[in-house]
Amino acid sequence: MMTTDRTLPPVSGPVSDVAPRKRLRDRLFVVGLALLFLAGLAGVIAATGWRETLHQIARLHGWQMGLLLVLSLANYLLRGLRWHLFARRLGLPTRLSQDMRHFLGGFAMSVTPGRVGELVRMRWLRRETGWAYERTAPMVLVDRAADLAAMALILAVALSHAATGIRGAAPVAILALAAAFLVTRPRLLAGLAHLGYRTTGRLPRVFAKVRRAALSLERFSHGPTLMLALGLGLLGWFAEGYAFHLLLSWMGADPGLWKAIGIFVFATLAGGLTGAPGGVGGAEAAMIALLTLDGVPLTMSVPATAIIRVTTLWFAIGIGMAVFPLAERKSLKGHHALESR
Numbered sequence: 001m002m003t004t005d006r007t008l009p010p011v012s013g014p015v016s017d018v019a020p021r022k023r024l025r026d027r028l029f030v031v032g033l034a035l036l037f038l039a040g041l042a043g044v045i046a047a048t049g050w051r052e053t054l055h056q057i058a059r060l061h062g063w064q065m066g067l068l069l070v071l072s073l074a075n076y077l078l079r080g081l082r083w084h085l086f087a088r089r090l091g092l093p094t095r096l097s098q099d100m101r102h103f104l105g106g107f108a109m110s111v112t113p114g115r116v117g118e119l120v121r122m123r124w125l126r127r128e129t130g131w132a133y134e135r136t137a138p139m140v141l142v143d144r145a146a147d148l149a150a151m152a153l154i155l156a157v158a159l160s161h162a163a164t165g166i167r168g169a170a171p172v173a174i175l176a177l178a179a180a181f182l183v184t185r186p187r188l189l190a191g192l193a194h195l196g197y198r199t200t201g202r203l204p205r206v207f208a209k210v211r212r213a214a215l216s217l218e219r220f221s222h223g224p225t226l227m228l229a230l231g232l233g234l235l236g237w238f239a240e241g242y243a244f245h246l247l248l249s250w251m252g253a254d255p256g257l258w259k260a261i262g263i264f265v266f267a268t269l270a271g272g273l274t275g276a277p278g279g280v281g282g283a284e285a286a287m288i289a290l291l292t293l294d295g296v297p298l299t300m301s302v303p304a305t306a307i308i309r310v311t312t313l314w315f316a317i318g319i320g321m322a323v324f325p326l327a328e329r330k331s332l333k334g335h336h337a338l339e340s341r
Helices: 020-048 050-058 061-089 096-110 115-131 133-162 169-181 186-199 204-220 222-251 257-273 282-293 298-339
Strands: none
Touching: 020 257, 050 298, 061 096, 061 133, 061 204, 061 222, 096 115, 096 298, 115 133, 115 298, 133 222, 133 257, 133 298, 222 257, 257 282, 282 298
């Protein structure tokens, strides 16, 4: 039997698919993190008063919760469409349904530190297409850069429209834009890889792969592609920010459209910059603190933060957990199909 790519890992063995024990460990990790999230919120709620907090949550209707989930789903689907756009630009022989499955399934690993677990999408692509990791790595980089750029621009607009500023938002927006700029500079990243090898004199193959991956980013330096990708990211993240605005207004604590969106985007970015899994802890603390500084009482800011995080981060993880097994099965079938050619 011939394989399309000699670098494809075997189906069995130590470098093969995730073993049942490892899958169980990943699930327990997610459950443990969710329990820590709930425990932290429970402590804050207990300090502010259970009765008032539960009263605020009980005021929401089922259709309102449903609308929050729909707006979050719109964000995921728009960004999944962007993932497909990048796949087509890179030349991957994948379909829209296939790319959407990879993108949504990767959310199951969102709570890994720095969200590195989402790189499982590259593993699925390797199995199904035979493309080595260094060939698909540029798509992961440019996708993350597109998120950073979109969120930074939304935050900048929020700062210009909000009646009062968001403390610390400007440096975060600048840092996000700088990171987005850095990971989309092919020559700069390739030069850094070359410098790394010249400095250390070690791992020549690793640095060579990094350099090739960096140069592959030039495929995405296509004006219409970048504009469309940015537009999809802006719409997606605006949808979630608007959901936060709706939630606050339903609770009677509306600081204004752009202020609410700015607080949501800033807290999401700040949580991510901490490196904590899924930004858990940092994002919630930033959100509650900013709402409190804006005059929103804890009896409103705490339940609002809990609900928006459940309907965004934890909703995404739930979707990822549902899609992940399907993505695993499909990728294994694709791997067998490549081996049989």
